[in-house]
Amino acid sequence: MPSIEVYNQLGEKIGKTNLKKNVFAIEPNMQVVYDVVNAERAAMRQGTSKTKTRTEVRGGGRKPWRQKGTGRSRQGSIRAPQWVGGGVVFGPTPRKYNVKVNRKVVQLAVKSLLSDRFKKKNIIVLDKLELADFRTKSFVAVLNNLKIVGKTIFIIPEEDFNLFMASRNIPNVYVQTKQHLSVYDLINADTYVATEAALKQYEEDLK
Numbered sequence: 001m002p003s004i005e006v007y008n009q010l011g012e013k014i015g016k017t018n019l020k021k022n023v024f025a026i027e028p029n030m031q032v033v034y035d036v037v038n039a040e041r042a043a044m045r046q047g048t049s050k051t052k053t054r055t056e057v058r059g060g061g062r063k064p065w066r067q068k069g070t071g072r073s074r075q076g077s078i079r080a081p082q083w084v085g086g087g088v089v090f091g092p093t094p095r096k097y098n099v100k101v102n103r104k105v106v107q108l109a110v111k112s113l114l115s116d117r118f119k120k121k122n123i124i125v126l127d128k129l130e131l132a133d134f135r136t137k138s139f140v141a142v143l144n145n146l147k148i149v150g151k152t153i154f155i156i157p158e159e160d161f162n163l164f165m166a167s168r169n170i171p172n173v174y175v176q177t178k179q180h181l182s183v184y185d186l187i188n189a190d191t192y193v194a195t196e197a198a199l200k201q202y203e204e205d206l207k
Contacts, residue, residue: 151172153192
């Protein structure tokens, strides 16, 4: 069973905790990660773009000129697609871009990312993460204690107003609860900083 060192907010080692092998020590399947991220990004699209066809454009009820004898090409409506102000051929219409992904595939993607970061030693475990206030410099002090650089996600077990407010103006730092983190969020960070309680939630959900 793999184990990992546990730190406090001052950056001091205070012990170790065991991790489930089937969650943090599997062979990462990056194809599954790609499929899930692709589905999540597709779901972000609004799909509300719309253009009018020639039947929806206002006007053009009368034939511009007679069929023959003018020397010009025959035209039936000034709202035909070849006219300025006419309808659009094969333009976008409201649609859903959703891509179906099975729940177990999403779970495998999360396991793959957790295992990948654990293998690269890019997971930091804290006994707890609390701030007395919501000042940014309080959170920066935690970053300095843990010597964190690069894109980092702080995974917490439940919502914490002070943590959210103190971290939101710090570049490359994202604080979120385990329940609201997507695979897209996870792959967008190099380092995961999680509390022991948040890791236990992953182990319970990813059986």
